[in-house]
Amino acid sequence: MSSKKPFENFLMTLKDASKEINLCDKTLKKLKVPENIFQTEVSFKLDNGDIQQAPAYRVQHNSARGPYKGGIRFHPDADLDEVKSLASLMSLKCAVVNIPFGGGKGGVQINPKQLSKTELERLSRAYFRTGTEAGIFGVNKDIPAPDVYTNPQIMAWMLDEHEKILGEKSPGVLTGKPLELGGSLGRGYATSQGGLFVLLEYLKQLGLSPKKTTIAIQGFGNAGSFFAKLANKAGFKIVAVSDSKGAIIHDQGEFEIDKLYQYKQAGGSLRGNFCQEDTCDIEKMSKEKVKTISNEALLKLDIDVLVLAAMDGVVHEGNVKNIKAKIILELANGPVTPEADKILEKKDVVVIPDILANAGGVTVSYFEWVQNRSGDVWEEDFVNEKLKKIMTKAFTDLQKIQTKHASVSMRKAAFILGIERIQTAMKLRGQI
Ligand code: GLU
Numbered sequence: 001m002s003s004k005k006p007f008e009n010f011l012m013t014l015k016d017a018s019k020e021i022n023l024c025d026k027t028l029k030k031l032k033v034p035e036n037i038f039q040t041e042v043s044f045k046l047d048n049g050d051i052q053q054a055p056a057y058r059v060q061h062n063s064a065r066g067p068y069k070g071g072i073r074f075h076p077d078a079d080l081d082e083v084k085s086l087a088s089l090m091s092l093k094c095a096v097v098n099i100p101f102g103g104g105k106g107g108v109q110i111n112p113k114q115l116s117k118t119e120l121e122r123l124s125r126a127y128f129r130t131g132t133e134a135g136i137f138g139v140n141k142d143i144p145a146p147d148v149y150t151n152p153q154i155m156a157w158m159l160d161e162h163e164k165i166l167g168e169k170s171p172g173v174l175t176g177k178p179l180e181l182g183g184s185l186g187r188g189y190a191t192s193q194g195g196l197f198v199l200l201e202y203l204k205q206l207g208l209s210p211k212k213t214t215i216a217i218q219g220f221g222n223a224g225s226f227f228a229k230l231a232n233k234a235g236f237k238i239v240a241v242s243d244s245k246g247a248i249i250h251d252q253g254e255f256e257i258d259k260l261y262q263y264k265q266a267g268g269s270l271r272g273n274f275c276q277e278d279t280c281d282i283e284k285m286s287k288e289k290v291k292t293i294s295n296e297a298l299l300k301l302d303i304d305v306l307v308l309a310a311m312d313g314v315v316h317e318g319n320v321k322n323i324k325a326k327i328i329l330e331l332a333n334g335p336v337t338p339e340a341d342k343i344l345e346k347k348d349v350v351v352i353p354d355i356l357a358n359a360g361g362v363t364v365s366y367f368e369w370v371q372n373r374s375g376d377v378w379e380e381d382f383v384n385e386k387l388k389k390i391m392t393k394a395f396t397d398l399q400k401i402q403t404k405h406a407s408v409s410m411r412k413a414a415f416i417l418g419i420e421r422i423q424t425a426m427k428l429r430g431q432i
Contacts (some may be wrong), residue, residue, distance in 0.1 A: 071147025194360015
């Protein structure tokens with residue numbers, strides 16, 4: 001297993017990129033330390049009347065380019081170290097796609113799967129009430145969105161709590177909302193769509209067609225499942241997919257995408273459609289041409305593109321040597337550790353890094369915020385056209401850095417691009 005030290009990992013990559021451009025100490029120092037850390041214990045009532053407390057955070061990393069922007073996650077591992085690293089990545093991510101935001105991230109250290117819907121609502125409201133009363137959130141200050149195990153319904157509860165305190169409507173304080181409350185068309189699948197635009201652009205340069213490109217997807221949550229659908233529509237072959245309960249692989253070619261959704265629904269998990277614990281329905285598997293494999297085995301498949309769409313640190317020193325994919329697309333945040341990253345570089349595996357690959361989500365969040373502030377409602381095609389332009393431009397900007405700083409990886413180039421843009425903003429403000 002990987003040893004979890006996300007902020008240290010962020011600092012390692014930051015220092016590495018800084019060295020390449022001889023970054024001045026003042027800028028580096030600013031980027032190493034978040035501007036504000038809000039830390040509390042959030043209390044909410046359980047259905048049995050007991051009061052539960054959970055550690056809760058909002059880290060505001062850098063606001064030189066605009067208001068803080070970034071999701072809120074509810075997860076047992078969401079501690080301060082993790083939230084700090086994710087907030088820092090958000091500053092760079094927003095700079096890479098050149099949208100006018102800084103970076104922030106929120107987290108509550110809790111397992112939301114153990115809460116009822118009413119408990120989840122009370123937790124969501126309590127978290128946002130605490131942050132709003134402390135003056136953390138605001139439409140021009142800090143704009144959260146969904147992240148791991150949070151969703152549009154949770155955003156709706158949080159928005160409602162915020163507006164009650166404010167005494168007026170303020171839909172732009174949160175993004176990733178339901179459409180009925182000011183959400184944007186295209187936001188639900190934007191992370192996957194953005195990743196796909198970048199992948200297609202890269203393959204075009206390599207002269208590879210989607211039809212000849214095989215893909216395995218690790219993670220079948222929001223990002224992974226939408227990616228499967230969109231990639232399949234674009235012609236890619238999806239040969240293997242996993243979720244937290246295990247992986248399945250198609251025996252003779254590629255999956256029909258609708259089947260994957262059916263499996264997940266019928267069995268509760270992809271593997272669960274075929275197996276109960278260790279007992280598998282062999283007949284069903286052979287009829288569907290499906291084999292079950294372990295999650296680790298999925299990472300080792302000999303395929304063209306490995307899409308990492310689950311949690312951080314899944315590819316680490318201990319398993320990186322088994323990777324056979326030629327390209328890794330990081331739809332999750334931080335799925336490859338810096339140690340593994342170095343080894344992948346030596347193996348000539350190209351990693352399309354998180355701060356570019358999954359930036360489609362925050363980009364459409366930006367569109368949502370613009371719509372909320374102007375009162376306009378954009379059509380879905382318009383959203384996707386604009387998203388494509390931004391993702392393609394970011395990829396081209398990143399490649400220019402790769403040309404200028406010969407042989408730097410895409411991750412290092414993305415960091416350099418983000419750092420330089422934030423540095424310019426800090427200079428203009430007279431902060432450095
Ligand atoms: N949580 C997503 C991310 O990590 C989206 C953030 C946002 O839309 O603000 O990029």
